[in-house]
Amino acid sequence: MFPVFLVGQNAPVAVNDTIVFEIIEKLxxxxxxxxxxEKHQIFHSVNGTTTSLRFQNNNGIRDNINNVNNCYDTLxxxxxxxxxxxFGNEFWDLDDSHFxxxxxxxxxxxxxxxxxxxxxxxxxxxxxxxxxxxxxxxxFWSGPVSNxxxxxxxxxxFHTWKLNRKDVQYHQEHWWxxxxxxxxxxxxxxxxxxxxxxxxxxxxxxxxxxxxxxxEPMMGDAPRIKGDQAIFFVYNDSRDENTECTGPAxxxxxxxxxxxxxxxxxxxxxxxxxxxxxxxxxxDTNYHDVYIGLLTDIDIGYAKDDRFESDVSLGxxxxxxxxxxxxxxxxxxxxxINPPAQGVLFLGGPLMTPDGIDNPxxxxxxNPICSxxxxxxxxxxxxxxxxxxxxxxxxFGKFYEYWYEYPSATKVYSxxxxxxxxxxxxxxxxxxxxxxxxxxxxxxxVFPRDTDPVNWGTNCIWPNAGYNQNGLFWTDEDVNSLPNxxxxxxxxxxxDLNMGESVEFDVAFPWARAYDGNPWSSxxxxxxxxxxxxxxxxxxxxxxxxxxxxxxxKSSLTITPNPVxxxxxxTLPGETTGIITIFNSMGVPVLSKSxxxxxxxxxxxxxxxxxxxxxxxxxxxxxYRSKFIKM
Numbered sequence: 001m002f003p004v005f006l007v008g009q010n011a012p013v014a015v016n017d018t019i020v021f022e023i024i025e026k027l028x029x030x031x032x033x034x035x036x037x038e039k040h041q042i043f044h045s046v047n048g049t050t051t052s053l054r055f056q057n058n059n060g061i062r063d064n065i066n067n068v069n070n071c072y073d074t075l076x077x078x079x080x081x082x083x084x085x086x087f088g089n090e091f092w093d094l095d096d097s098h099f100x101x102x103x104x105x106x107x108x109x110x111x112x113x114x115x116x117x118x119x120x121x122x123x124x125x126x127x128x129x130x131x132x133x134x135x136x137x138x139x140f141w142s143g144p145v146s147n148x149x150x151x152x153x154x155x156x157x158f159h160t161w162k163l164n165r166k167d168v169q170y171h172q173e174h175w176w177x178x179x180x181x182x183x184x185x186x187x188x189x190x191x192x193x194x195x196x197x198x199x200x201x202x203x204x205x206x207x208x209x210x211x212x213x214x215x216e217p218m219m220g221d222a223p224r225i226k227g228d229q230a231i232f233f234v235y236n237d238s239r240d241e242n243t244e245c246t247g248p249a250x251x252x253x254x255x256x257x258x259x260x261x262x263x264x265x266x267x268x269x270x271x272x273x274x275x276x277x278x279x280x281x282x283x284d285t286n287y288h289d290v291y292i293g294l295l296t297d298i299d300i301g302y303a304k305d306d307r308f309e310s311d312v313s314l315g316x317x318x319x320x321x322x323x324x325x326x327x328x329x330x331x332x333x334x335x336x337i338n339p340p341a342q343g344v345l346f347l348g349g350p351l352m353t354p355d356g357i358d359n360p361x362x363x364x365x366x367n368p369i370c371s372x373x374x375x376x377x378x379x380x381x382x383x384x385x386x387x388x389x390x391x392x393x394x395x396f397g398k399f400y401e402y403w404y405e406y407p408s409a410t411k412v413y414s415x416x417x418x419x420x421x422x423x424x425x426x427x428x429x430x431x432x433x434x435x436x437x438x439x440x441x442x443x444x445x446v447f448p449r450d451t452d453p454v455n456w457g458t459n460c461i462w463p464n465a466g467y468n469q470n471g472l473f474w475t476d477e478d479v480n481s482l483p484n485x486x487x488x489x490x491x492x493x494x495x496d497l498n499m500g501e502s503v504e505f506d507v508a509f510p511w512a513r514a515y516d517g518n519p520w521s522s523x524x525x526x527x528x529x530x531x532x533x534x535x536x537x538x539x540x541x542x543x544x545x546x547x548x549x550x551x552x553x554k555s556s557l558t559i560t561p562n563p564v565x566x567x568x569x570x571t572l573p574g575e576t577t578g579i580i581t582i583f584n585s586m587g588v589p590v591l592s593k594s595x596x597x598x599x600x601x602x603x604x605x606x607x608x609x610x611x612x613x614x615x616x617x618x619x620x621x622x623x624y625r626s627k628f629i630k631m
Contacts, residue, residue, distance in 0.1 A: 073162040077229035086142040086233040109342040111297040118413040119290030128409035129237040137243025145282040147198035161232045191215025218587035226546040227259030247409025251283025268529035272510040280502040291416040293491030301334030302327040303485040310445040312452040315375040315391035318343035321519040322483025340513035341522040349389035349492030350503035370460040393418040393491040394445045428463045439465040563629040566606040578619035
């Protein structure tokens with residue numbers, strides 16, 4: 001990137017006005033000029049080698065600015081108000097933080113959080129998909145990987161789809177009724193991509209009533225969402241070159257769902273936001289030694305008085321306040337007395353490499369095994385090859401300073417593997433390096449306190465200098481006299497990601513505030529809630545699986561004759577009361593009839609045009625369907 005002069009007006013640019021960009025340095029290289037609106041790229045030039053470029057503010061740019069307004073929404077069904085962006089950099093509006101907890105207040109406990117991915121290709125070149133705050137460039141773009149990126153693409157994919165469970169369920173029960181109008185986000189749900197432009201055929205998950213693979217909401221299809229409220233979005237790292245983290249992209253697209261539960265009687269669910277990520281390798285490259293994770297800048301109200309820790313057993317990193325009162329009472333009041341704690345809880349990473357066995361969690365004496373099983377999922381459940389990796393690495397630092405240097409793919413990869421940017425390992429003790437007071441050995445988690453009784457974080461050996469026993473533990477409090485503003489990187493890996501394959505990654509953001517005791521009391525309450533969520537996610541997968549499919553019986557209605565020219569005989573499942581509706585091939589209802597306690601009904605279809613029709617019987621509990629041909 002190199003600087004430009006903007007020649008002409010610096011005031012707002014009206015429609016059809018023209019502005020000129022002039023290159024300060026004349027370089028023998030091609031360049032692009034990008035225009036951003038609220039840090040969303042809305043224009044980029046083709047490659048050029050001249051010293052100026054003219055840009056006309058036409059309606060296309062205006063339309064793209066309007067698209068930005070559809071590119072975010074807010075989860076607010078529980079005690080947290082969380083802003084969700086369509087390009088994957090979450091919980092802020094690119095200026096101000098917006099993870100408001102409680103939602104009745106104005107204070108945020110997270111500044112932002114972004115998914116990270118790094119790994120090696122078949123020639124061991126490092127690839128990266130990572131951002132921090134988009135202040136110096138962009139690495140993620142809203143929408144799926146596509147052969148064409150134009151204004152039509154932007155209008156479709158600069159979007160988030162927010163839905164409530166009750167709206168989806170209502171649609172499932174009433175879609176066939178005359179006069180029913182579904183919510184816009186059910187109608188526009190991105191179940192299918194544009195395959196002619198190289199997009200995936202299946203994108204957003206949906207209940208497929210007739211099994212044809214095409215999302216047809218007026219034929220009984222419905223979005224599959226998680227929780228009581230969900231926001232779906234899709235983004236990629238392939239639309240343009242990486243400009244915030246340098247290095248080659250992966251060629252991935254990410255199908256993401258942010259969700260929450262309306263459970264005021266359950267304090268853990270009431271104070272937690274969840275994310276499910278499905279990462280699809282759309283490239284023609286196989287990757288190995290891949291790590292996935294989150295860079296999360298937790299700022300509990302006033303950012304500069306926080307403490308940072310890992311909880312190895314729970315698979316969580318978190319912040320709690322380092323002072324009794326949060327805030328400097330002048331310009332940054334914060335939460336005040338009894339400040340909360342905020343966590344990033346890893347609920348399940350990619351599957352382990354299959355080995356044909358159910359890897360155990362406990363040894364023969366019932367003790368936890370020092371392995372991935374310590375904080376992974378589905379170990380010892382009797383099912384082979386369903387084990388999911390848990391939180392593997394926790395690193396920390398002032399990444400908002402580090403990212404100003406446009407970090408390379410190699411540096412990001414080092415951080416995600418538990419190394420410093422210069423390639424030296426993270427060491428146990430101090431601030432993670434020998435010149436910062438570390439005692440060794442190499443380790444995976446910073447500031448674990450007493451949460452790693454099996455020494456999984458030090459590769460199953462005791463830390464040096466008597467740590468992790470006899471009451472001597474590695475904590476932020478014991479190392480740093482003053483609290484600070486610290487971000488965390490938590491990662492899962494390594495794993496393989498071959499071309500065409502996908503992996504899933506589940507994470508939660510629990511929040512807790514104890515209104516008595518000291519700041520550590522909030523941390524203890526956070527751990528209690530995290531343990532509950534972790535156990536529920538492990539043992540009650542159906543609860544997290546989303547809206548249930550509407551009941552469709554295995555047996556269809558019997559329709560004779562078929563094809564039919566005049567009178568259609570419908571044999572019903574016993575004495576039935578309900579409504580029969582006939583739809584044409586476009587999903588438009590063309591005939592409707594109520595029945596009462598009948599086991600058979602004759603319907604005159606002579607007025608229908610020739611073609612294929614769907615007959616639906618809704619009896620309140622089930623939807624029966626059958627297809628017939630009108631001759």
